Amino acid sequence: FFPKTWVLPNDFPEFLRHYKQHEECTYIVKPAMQSQGRGIFLTRNSDDINPRLNAVIQEYVEDPFLVDNLKFDIRLYVLVTSVDPLRIYLFDEGLVRFATEEYQAPTEENMKNIYIHLTNYSLNKKNKNFSCNEESQEKSHKRSLKQFWETLKKTGIETDLIQEEIRDIIVKTFLAVQPQLAHEYRSCITDNTDGTG
8 A cells, every 4th residue: 555656856747647637636745855744735736836846745645544533653663684685673662653633634724734634743742732641652642652552452453463464564665675785785895895995
């Protein structure tokens, strides 16, 4: 699963073709070279987007899976210690960041409300609703991955299967690029042993 995505400026003509056939869609625009949610916005109007902008545009997922009626994202930590043979480690712990206002599908009235649509900690910590309770994370807007899995289990969700699917996606992602990684690594080693690097 991956929403339709365009990388600007190169993909802008392709985005416009799609937009003209799907004007009812909402798009999320994420400028490159930014962090902490800066510059991200939702739109239904292609005129809002600078075609020369270095950015990623995606179709906005309007029916996301919610916890406590809030959008969230999961941050996982993966370590690759070898590319040939491929050796990957997934850290048991991670971070789950929540929006601070209950989710509503995007409308012209709420599209600018970052606290509904974005999960970035640096933005949401400014909201009056923000809670970061280290002792009782169940309702916190910043939770450990362990606490998140426990919350899902309490609602009857099969978390072991989800975690296995996540591990599978991680492995397949690295398998897809392993030959290129191994080639780059060997090139780097060669460059550093010939006395020039």
